[in-house]
Amino acid sequence: MGGRVGFIGLGIMGAPMARHLLAAGFPLTVHSRSPGPVDALVEAGAGRASSPAELALTSDVVVTMLPDTPDVEHVMLGDDGVIAGAAAGSLVIDMSTIDPGPTRAIAAQLAARDVDMLDAPVSGGERGAIDGTLSIMVGGADEAFARATPVLQAMGKNIVHVGPSGAGQITKACNQLVVAATIETVAEALVLAERSGVDAAKVREALLGGLAGSKILEVHGQRMLDRAFEPGFRARLHRKDARIVLDAARAAGSPIPAFEVVAAQLDRLVDDADRGDLDHSALFTLLDGA
Amino acid sequence: MGGRVGFIGLGIMGAPMARHLLAAGFPLTVHSRSPGPVDALVEAGAGRASSPAELALTSDVVVTMLPDTPDVEHVMLGDDGVIAGAAAGSLVIDMSTIDPGPTRAIAAQLAARDVDMLDAPVSGGERGAIDGTLSIMVGGADEAFARATPVLQAMGKNIVHVGPSGAGQITKACNQLVVAATIETVAEALVLAERSGVDAAKVREALLGGLAGSKILEVHGQRMLDRAFEPGFRARLHRKDARIVLDAARAAGSPIPAFEVVAAQLDRLVDDADRGDLDHSALFTLLDGA
Numbered sequence: 001m002g003g004r005v006g007f008i009g010l011g012i013m014g015a016p017m018a019r020h021l022l023a024a025g026f027p028l029t030v031h032s033r034s035p036g037p038v039d040a041l042v043e044a045g046a047g048r049a050s051s052p053a054e055l056a057l058t059s060d061v062v063v064t065m066l067p068d069t070p071d072v073e074h075v076m077l078g079d080d081g082v083i084a085g086a087a088a089g090s091l092v093i094d095m096s097t098i099d100p101g102p103t104r105a106i107a108a109q110l111a112a113r114d115v116d117m118l119d120a121p122v123s124g125g126e127r128g129a130i131d132g133t134l135s136i137m138v139g140g141a142d143e144a145f146a147r148a149t150p151v152l153q154a155m156g157k158n159i160v161h162v163g164p165s166g167a168g169q170i171t172k173a174c175n176q177l178v179v180a181a182t183i184e185t186v187a188e189a190l191v192l193a194e195r196s197g198v199d200a201a202k203v204r205e206a207l208l209g210g211l212a213g214s215k216i217l218e219v220h221g222q223r224m225l226d227r228a229f230e231p232g233f234r235a236r237l238h239r240k241d242a243r244i245v246l247d248a249a250r251a252a253g254s255p256i257p258a259f260e261v262v263a264a265q266l267d268r269l270v271d272d273a274d275r276g277d278l279d280h281s282a283l284f285t286l287l288d289g290a
Numbered sequence: 291m292g293g294r295v296g297f298i299g300l301g302i303m304g305a306p307m308a309r310h311l312l313a314a315g316f317p318l319t320v321h322s323r324s325p326g327p328v329d330a331l332v333e334a335g336a337g338r339a340s341s342p343a344e345l346a347l348t349s350d351v352v353v354t355m356l357p358d359t360p361d362v363e364h365v366m367l368g369d370d371g372v373i374a375g376a377a378a379g380s381l382v383i384d385m386s387t388i389d390p391g392p393t394r395a396i397a398a399q400l401a402a403r404d405v406d407m408l409d410a411p412v413s414g415g416e417r418g419a420i421d422g423t424l425s426i427m428v429g430g431a432d433e434a435f436a437r438a439t440p441v442l443q444a445m446g447k448n449i450v451h452v453g454p455s456g457a458g459q460i461t462k463a464c465n466q467l468v469v470a471a472t473i474e475t476v477a478e479a480l481v482l483a484e485r486s487g488v489d490a491a492k493v494r495e496a497l498l499g500g501l502a503g504s505k506i507l508e509v510h511g512q513r514m515l516d517r518a519f520e521p522g523f524r525a526r527l528h529r530k531d532a533r534i535v536l537d538a539a540r541a542a543g544s545p546i547p548a549f550e551v552v553a554a555q556l557d558r559l560v561d562d563a564d565r566g567d568l569d570h571s572a573l574f575t576l577l578d579g580a
Contacts, residue, residue, distance in 0.1 A: 214504030252485035
């Protein structure tokens, strides 16, 4: 396999990730809906492709970073999609956070054309994308993972091959389940402290060193104390991910009674309270203002 | 104030805590319902009192470590209770985990006799009690806290004075809220991984370093993977603490929508599944077996 990389989806996450690939010396072609980020990458040395199919024609590895499941389906399988241009033996790495079920279906369609696909969603947010320190959870075949590793290493640090196709998306869903539920839980505890007349900052401090300790209590607990809800990770994106969790749990027949309440709180925050552009730690505001 | 300490309640937690007081050189008198642990402490050098009142008569500081709210009310305020023997100017430290509301009421009754009371519940479990490394969350007046500090330091390490009377119990309630909810959440995520055909051990590993990371994911996540549910902290004790959380939230008018589900899961585990003597991480078994 050659080292020509194509990158589709130059959003807040994708643009800095693509820059890391350029900086690592990969010959890079890019494609995105908005022309601005494409122009910026072309100025930095990347080639431009007018469609996913054209990009795939000249790439050994195609990386996608897109908002949601329908976007990935369209870019991969639509007219002028990756599947129309990708050569047999090429590799696709989807780093979007999407539904595990459709992920496996897309991978199967690509496999029928002898194109390997990995699902490789990330955590670490815009900061991690800019710093090249994303955590990457990978699903797919061993051989494809081995081929992808140099590309992934240019963008992330903690790269775990979790299992077969879809396993990366399942892992990301588990991550988003735990993160949202822990935010809700920490918020419930800190509001209980405040409403009971106890200094919530001291409660956070007392809890941090023990069994109740978590990264969320540390980082988002402090945001709650400071009422500092500028994003960070927008609540509406976490709500999208919560739907992926609900779909995955339904598909697996796996009970998630506490998370169902958390998902409903995210719906309330985005739809009823219209706070979808605040940080996900703004779940606190639903309790604090109640 | 003299340094004579009385200790009431020589259970799994209380007995090793009392031993630390002896080892630290405090003249110690003990009282407990079961004669066995009293005999053992007397053999080690403690004096014996036949009632809480008698114990209080000869103690400058009375420490209590009892199962539940009614036990503390009875020992403090009943016939032959601490209140009947405690001298004006003496200090009571209740280290039990009980309701914040009744705690304040007991403290007020003792204050009317010029007896100070601190609520000082602990976390760290039997291991922490034996090692003298308990975390202690203290509510009460500054001056009482200062007097209590040498006594508390003999039993614990991370000693935080959170606020006025009841603040220690509120903090403990917040702790138990977060711990139980995080256990439930981690269980929901790991069962989702397993039912989706993904190696839950790899999911735990992938999540530990990031935002989803917590002490619970580390310790209880591993218990879940190993199906190692011998206690540890018994589910029936956490169910008792969940009721304290529910009471405290009701009293404060504080919403706890996700924790309500967690409390119901603890009820199911103890009452329906009859697994109250397993570790609280056995919340996992309700999902795993569903």
